[in-house]
Amino acid sequence: xxxxxxxxxxxxxxxxxxxxxxxxxxxxxxxxxxxxxxxxxxxxxxxxxxxxxxxxxxxxxxxxxxxxxxxxxxxxxxxxxxxxxxxxxxxxxxxxxxxxxxxxxxxxxxxxxxxxxxxxxxxxxxxxxxxxxxxxxxxxxxxxxxxxxxxxxxxxxxxxxxxxxxxxxxxxxxxxxxxxxxxxxxxxxxxxxxxxxxxxxxxxxxxxxxxxxxxxxxxxxxxxxxxxxxxxxxxxxxxxxxxxxxxxxxxxxxxxxxxxxxxxxxxxxxxxxxxxxxxxxxxxxxxxxxxxxxxxxxxxxxxxxxxxxxxxxxxxxxxxxxxxxxxxxxxxxxxxxxxxxxxxxxxxxxxxxxxxxxxxxxxxxxxxxxxxxxxxxxxxxxxxxxxxxxxxxxxxxxxxxxxxxxxxxx
Amino acid sequence: xxxxxxxxxxxxxxxxxxxxxxxxxxxxxxxxxxxxxxxxxxxxxxxxxxxxxxxxxxxxxxxxxxxxxxxxxxxxxxxxxxxxxxxxxxxxxxxxxxxxxxxxxxxxxxxxxxxxxxxxxxxxxxxxxxxxxxxxxxxxxxxxxxxxxxxxxxxxxxxxxxxxxxxxxxxxxxxxxxxxxxxxxxxxxxxxxxxxxxxxxxxxxxxxxxxxxxxxxxxxxxxxxxxxxxxxxxxxxxxxxxxxxxxxxxxxxxxxxxxxxxxxxxxxxxxxxxxxxxxxxxxxxxxxxxxxxxxxxxxxxxxxxxxxxxxxxxxxxxxxxxxxxxxxxxxxxxxxxxxxxxxxxxxxxxxxxxxxxxxxxxxxxxxxxxxxxxxxxxxxxxxxxx
Numbered sequence: 014x015x016x017x018x019x020x021x022x023x024x025x026x027x028x029x030x031x032x033x034x035x036x037x038x039x040x041x042x043x044x045x046x047x048x049x050x051x052x053x054x055x056x057x058x059x060x061x062x063x064x065x066x067x068x069x070x071x072x073x074x075x076x077x078x079x080x081x082x083x084x085x086x087x088x089x090x091x092x093x094x095x096x097x098x099x100x101x102x103x104x105x106x107x108x109x110x111x112x113x114x115x116x117x118x119x120x121x122x123x124x125x126x127x128x129x130x131x132x133x134x135x136x137x138x139x140x141x142x143x144x145x146x147x148x149x150x151x152x153x154x155x156x157x158x159x160x161x162x163x164x165x166x167x168x169x170x171x172x173x174x175x176x177x178x179x180x181x182x183x184x185x186x187x188x189x190x191x192x193x194x195x196x197x198x199x200x201x202x203x204x205x206x207x208x209x210x211x212x213x214x215x216x217x218x219x220x221x222x223x224x225x226x227x228x229x230x231x232x233x234x235x236x237x238x239x240x241x242x243x244x245x246x247x248x249x250x251x252x253x254x255x256x257x258x259x260x261x262x263x264x265x266x267x268x269x270x271x272x273x274x275x276x277x278x279x280x281x282x283x284x285x286x287x288x289x290x291x292x293x294x295x296x297x298x299x300x301x302x303x304x305x306x307x308x309x310x311x312x313x314x315x316x317x318x319x320x321x322x323x324x325x326x327x328x329x330x331x332x333x334x335x336x337x338x339x340x341x342x343x344x345x346x347x348x349x350x351x352x353x354x355x356x357x358x359x360x361x362x363x364x365x366x367x368x369x370x371x372x373x374x375x376x377x378x379x380x381x382x383x384x385x386x387x388x389x390x391x392x393x394x395x396x397x398x399x400x401x402x403x404x405x406x407x408x409x410x411x412x413x414x415x416x417x418x419x420x421x422x423x
Numbered sequence: 424x425x426x427x428x429x430x431x432x433x434x435x436x437x438x439x440x441x442x443x444x445x446x447x448x449x450x451x452x453x454x455x456x457x458x459x460x461x462x463x464x465x466x467x468x469x470x471x472x473x474x475x476x477x478x479x480x481x482x483x484x485x486x487x488x489x490x491x492x493x494x495x496x497x498x499x500x501x502x503x504x505x506x507x508x509x510x511x512x513x514x515x516x517x518x519x520x521x522x523x524x525x526x527x528x529x530x531x532x533x534x535x536x537x538x539x540x541x542x543x544x545x546x547x548x549x550x551x552x553x554x555x556x557x558x559x560x561x562x563x564x565x566x567x568x569x570x571x572x573x574x575x576x577x578x579x580x581x582x583x584x585x586x587x588x589x590x591x592x593x594x595x596x597x598x599x600x601x602x603x604x605x606x607x608x609x610x611x612x613x614x615x616x617x618x619x620x621x622x623x624x625x626x627x628x629x630x631x632x633x634x635x636x637x638x639x640x641x642x643x644x645x646x647x648x649x650x651x652x653x654x655x656x657x658x659x660x661x662x663x664x665x666x667x668x669x670x671x672x673x674x675x676x677x678x679x680x681x682x683x684x685x686x687x688x689x690x691x692x693x694x695x696x697x698x699x700x701x702x703x704x705x706x707x708x709x710x711x712x713x714x715x716x717x718x719x720x721x722x723x724x725x726x727x728x729x730x731x732x733x734x735x736x737x738x739x740x741x742x743x744x745x746x747x748x749x750x751x752x753x754x755x756x757x758x759x760x761x762x763x764x765x766x767x768x769x770x771x772x773x774x775x776x777x778x779x780x781x782x783x784x785x786x787x788x789x790x791x792x793x794x795x796x797x798x799x800x801x802x803x804x805x806x807x808x809x
Contacts, residue, residue: 029587042606054583073654074607075631075689076615082631088614089607158767161743166720168727169656171626171638175648176727178735180639182565183554190646190729191562191623192638194553194605204575205428205765211582212432213768227767232746235735235762237571239468240452243752245732246759247454247464252732255565257542260451265542267551267560274620276561278546333537340543342561345608346618348549356532359599360609372613374606377572377599378580379529382591 028055029383033214035122036061037097038113040068042170042196043154043230044126045093046203047210051122052096053376053385059098059120059401061113064394065105065423071394078368085367085393094391095363095373100401101394103423108416110135115406117142122150122210128167129159139225149223150213154206158229170196170230177234178241184254198234205233263305264290267342268317270325276342277320277328281305289335294319361387366396398422424574425500425523425595429581430472431764431773434498437789438470439489442477442807444782454752460782467752467779469570471761475780476789477809480511485808490516491793497521497590498581504538505530521584522592523577529596539597541567548601553608556623572600626650631689634696639729640707646729647707647715651699653686656725661686663722668706675702736760748775783809 033056037048045060045068052058062068064084070093071084078086100116103109114137117123123142125132132138132153139151153159156168174180174197175190184191206228213224235242241252257278259265265280281287287305291297296315299305305312320328325341332339343351349360349372357379360372368390376385402408408416416422430436447469448460455462478492479485493499493516500523501508508514508522524530527539528547542563545551551561573595580593602609608619611627619627624639629652636650653661661683668675677698691699710718712728719726728734735741744767747760764773786809790800803809 029583033586050579054586069654069656073656073689075629076607076611076617077631078614080615080631088610092606092610092613157740158744161740163720163740165723167723167725169725172648172650172725172727175639175646175729176734178730178732179564180646180648180729181731184562185556185559188556189624189641190639191555191621192626193564194550194619195607197604200604200606201571201575204572204579208428208432208575208579208582209766209768211579211586215582215585225769227770228765229744232741232744232762233765235741235746236765237568238566238732238735239762240465241566241732242735242762243454243464243468243759244452246736247752248452248456250452252565254562256562257560258565259542262540262542267542267546267562269560276546276551278542278551280540280542282540338538338540338543340539340546342546342551343549344552344618344620345549345605346612348602348609349612351547353528353532353534353547353596354599354602357529357596357599359602360613368614372609374603374609375599376576376580377603378523378576378593378595380580380584380587380591380593382589383584383587 027383028386029380030054030056033057033122034120035059035124036117036120037124038062038132039124039126039154041070041126041199042093043199043202043206044124045070046200047124047152047154047206048097049093049095050203050207050376051210053387054380054383055386057098058096059100059116059397060094060392061100061102061116062394063101063103063423065103067394083367088368088371091365091368091371091391092373095387096389097392098397098401099392099395100398101422103421104135106419106421108419108421110137112402112406112421113137114142116401117149118146119405120149121214122152124152124154124206124210126154129153129155129164143223143225147223148217148221150210150217150226151223152206152210152226152228154202154228154230156229157231159227170199173231174198174234177231178238179234182241182252182254185256186254190254198230201237202228202230202233205236258309261302263302263309264312264316266313266316268313268320270320270328271323272325275325277325277332277339278342279316279332279337279339281337286337290332290337293331293335293337363387363390365390366393395422424469424571425525425577425581426473427469427471428575428578429498433773436473437492437785438473438475438780440475440477440782442479442783442809444477448782454756461753470779471750471775472777473780474785474789475783476786477783479808480513482806482808484803484806486511486513488790488795488803488808489513491795492789493517493520495793498523498585500525500577500581502526505535519590521581521590523581523595524592525573525577525595525597527597529599530592530594534598541569544569544597545601547598548604549608550601550605553605553619553621555621557621561621569597569601572604573597576600629688630691632692634691634693636688636696637700640704642707642715642728643709643711645712647710647712647726648729649703649707649726651688651696651703652725653683653688657688658683658686660724660726663724664703667718667722671706671709673706678702745772750775750778752778
């Protein structure tokens with residue numbers, strides 16, 4: 014008996030989406046992250062890509078491991094595409110398109126995020142595919158949707174987040190708007206895209222019929238701004254930047270702590286919470302919520318003085334113990350050691366063949382019966398060609414060699 | 424929001440509130456600035472397409488009623504503090520349902536019992552850290568975002584769970600939800616050991632030598648989003664910019680000298696970036712938002728104006744795709760343009776088909792469907808259970 018053998022064998026539980034095959038052609042975040050979530054819950058997600066027209070996350074967007082620009086060392090790609098397979102096809106070659114069509118024919122879901130019209134020109138449009146495979150679910154995700162006067166206007170997420178109105182709502186009232194860091198709206202479209210695919214799968218269980226889904230990242234993003242649009246339509250007011258002020262809670266802000274760039278967020282939603290803050294800090298202020306909202310700026314200044322000499326985490330602990338809502342403003346590096354996120358397994362560790370040890374991101378919701386599994390980082394280019402073209406499409410080694418010689422797998 | 428998305432997809436979503444209605448019904452702003460439980464704009468936005476009932480879960484009878492109702496629901500969405508369902512003795516009645524729980528930090532772990540609002544979970548997610556100007560406090564989006572993210576992920580979790588063979592719990596953490604919204608920052612830390620921070624209107628992550636690029640610029644009467652970029656993504660935009668500036672009489676020497684086929688923004692020093700940006704700034708300041716929008720669309724350039732709440736309603740693209748859905752948010756109130764369903768399914772957009780419910784509006788209908796008689800309902804009403 015060895016030590017190792019005493020560990021009980023746990024039968025691998027199949028993911029909720031086991032048996033679902035997804036073929037994906039896309040780039041950057043908005044398409045591929047849909048496939049990532051599906052893969053995390055057990056779907057077999059095959060990313061079809063080409064060295065001749067590689068994903069910008071493989072070629073253009075840093076960081077690359079050790080700064081060496083190489084498609085297999087691209088951090089963004091590895092991070093966004095965990096759990097997938099990669100198969101290369103040159104879609105400029107007619108046989109490449111034939112193989113793509115054959116592969117999609119074996120799939121339940123086809124996700125694409127090209128410029129509108131691109132897959133149709135290749136003969137891989139939803140209408141063409143579903144004429145032969147009516148049960149297929151096709152998700153097309155793009156900037157502005159497949160139709161309309163701006164359908165062909167190129168764009169990316171950080172700028173689309175500005176157009177939709179998010180940026181206008183972020184910043185200090187006395188200054189310019191600031192960025193929401195990355196392509197914020199893309200991730201909204203990712204969530205809605207995955208929801209749309211799963212809803213279509215559920216409907217297909219009952220009807221046997223697939224679905225063609227046209228997702229505009231712009232329209233998806235506007236869902237998160239519904240109240241501001243309604244406020245303008247109903248009351249004629251355009252909501253703007255408000256710093257950290259809230260319409261109800263006061264105080265409600267982010268305050269400096271001892272040290273460089275250390276901050277605490279706290280908010281007061283009731284009179285008992287206010288009294289707890291007063292007792293703890295000794296600051297004075299109006300007894301009513303309306304009074305505190307009117308005195309917001311002055312209150313923010315005195316709270317800032319109280320926090321400025323204290324350690325961030327000590328302030329947070331004091332506030333929480335007193336029953337006041339508070340949290341540290343965590344830096345990005347701190348997210349990887351935050352006890353709560355670590356407890357939830359937010360950043361699973363994986364070994365990437367070119368990058369080495371790295372982390373990927375778990376879905377932010379946990380399933381008790383069929384939890385997400387994250388064992389493989391994003392694939393290297395063409396890592397699964399043998400599996401996809403040999404085992405799934407049944408091409409012999411000789412056939413593959415010939416096709417490879419013709420540049421079909423470039 | 425979780426329920427709203429499922430309702431948009433056609434599910435019969437019944438919202439259960441305490442008698443008198445939930446506190447969020449009084450969240451400002453209000454339609455016409457009239458403060459009452461049927462006019463809260465954020466509440467209405469989250470609750471169209473649903474039916475509404477009341478039930479006092481604090482009473483034994485209310486809990487018994489809930490248990491009867493729960494057996495008819497394959498999905499139950501709740502946002503009580505962790506452990507509250509068990510404390511109320513309601514867990515047994517939910518054995519056969521997919522239970523989606525949405526809380527600030529999740530159902531277990533060191534922070535599970537800690538209360539938090541949008542501000543705190545956003546702080547604990549890293550999102551606040553990245554938003555704002557250098558040297559000033561981090562800021563949050565004035566329209567709270569974490570309820571939307573958590574709700575969206577809750578709906579996604581519910582639909583994943585629906586594909587599994589047996590019901591299970593879906594545990595959404597708002598903190599974790601907000602930690603998904605800001606890549607590439609975690610990737611920069613994980614792969615390159617670089618800590619990104621607040622950069623105001625500038626973009627990081629576009630350079631291999633640490634330069635930053637302006638992304639938000641002043642224009643006439645507002646702001647626009649635009650960035651210098653090369654490579655297959657940016658070269659057309661760069662060429663068009665130089666042409667557009669020339670049309671308006673500007674001849675920028677540094678910008679004009681760029682060979683866009685070879686231009687690589689990721690290798691520019693900050694001084695080089697600054698020189699190019701100094702040439703662009705006066706040009707953008709001479710354009711209105713509308714002129715900029717029309718210009719970039721016409722030339723297929725990357726860039727957009729910074730929109731506000733009025734702009735989408737005037738956007739020809741959204742109009743052409745029949746995005747808006749007109750709905751009177753209450754009896755006697757004028758119709759408002761609601762954003763339509765989030766995608767087109769076989770060309771059809773999910774409708775905004777039913778206004779948000781009044782407090783207890785569908786008590787008779789919903790309780791009737793699970794076999795509660797009129798007499799029984801009258802008794803429950805008299806007892807204050809519904």
